[in-house]
Amino acid sequence: MPLPIIPEVKLSSMIDFSLLAFLNTYGVFVLFLSVLVYLWFIEKNKKEAMHVFLATFFAAAIIIVLKELYGLPRPFYFSALTPKAGYFTPASFPSLHSAVAFALATTVIFYQKKLGSFLIITALIIGVGRIIANVHYPLDIFLGGLVGFLIAVFFKEMHFPS
Numbered sequence: 001m002p003l004p005i006i007p008e009v010k011l012s013s014m015i016d017f018s019l020l021a022f023l024n025t026y027g028v029f030v031l032f033l034s035v036l037v038y039l040w041f042i043e044k045n046k047k048e049a050m051h052v053f054l055a056t057f058f059a060a061a062i063i064i065v066l067k068e069l070y071g072l073p074r075p076f077y078f079s080a081l082t083p084k085a086g087y088f089t090p091a092s093f094p095s096l097h098s099a100v101a102f103a104l105a106t107t108v109i110f111y112q113k114k115l116g117s118f119l120i121i122t123a124l125i126i127g128v129g130r131i132i133a134n135v136h137y138p139l140d141i142f143l144g145g146l147v148g149f150l151i152a153v154f155f156k157e158m159h160f161p162s
Contacts, residue, residue: 020129021084021133024129025085025086026086028126031101031119031122032056032104035104035108035115035119036053048108048111051107051152051158052104052107054158055151055152056104056107058151058155059100059102059103059151060096060099062099063094063095063144063147064089066093066147068091070091070093071090071093072140073092074087074090074091074134075092075136075137076135079134081134083133083135084132085129085130086135092135092137092140094139094143095136095145098127098136098142098144099144099145099147099151101119101122101148102123102144102145102147102149102152103148103151103152104119104148105119105123105148106120106149107155107156123145127141128141
């Protein structure tokens with residue numbers, strides 16, 4: 001009996017599935033809300049939840065301003081490939097998704113190493129997914145992640161009542 005033929009699955013074609021496209025577009029925001037609800041209602045750690053909220057909010061605000069200032073076009077404008085994920089502005093530089101993901105992950109890792117480590121890996125996957133989806137360049141992801149990280153570190157130094 002011959003072995004069954006297994007179709008070759010390319011990484012870029014995996015993003016074609018609607019669930020992956022949804023996650024690559026909205027996943028970071030679903031993750032943010034999930035972590036916020038978990039921290040606020042389940043762990044009842046309002047201080048950590050406030051740090052997460054402020055870090056991600058300000059990281060997003062800074063990225064939106066930078067996008068307006070630089071407005072570099074997304075990769076699919078220069079290639080024959082279509083975008084495989086949604087985007088919210090025509091500007092690519094820097095990545096809002098990466099900034100939010102890394103601000104979230106970095107803030108959480110200050111409090112909870114295990115959950116924070118999972119979120120760092122997730123943030124990296126989000127960044128790579130946005131590159132594969134043809135909506136960001138690697139530099140967009142790097143700078144977005146750097147902004148998110150730096151904002152999280154800044155808010156770590158702030159002291160809030162528990």
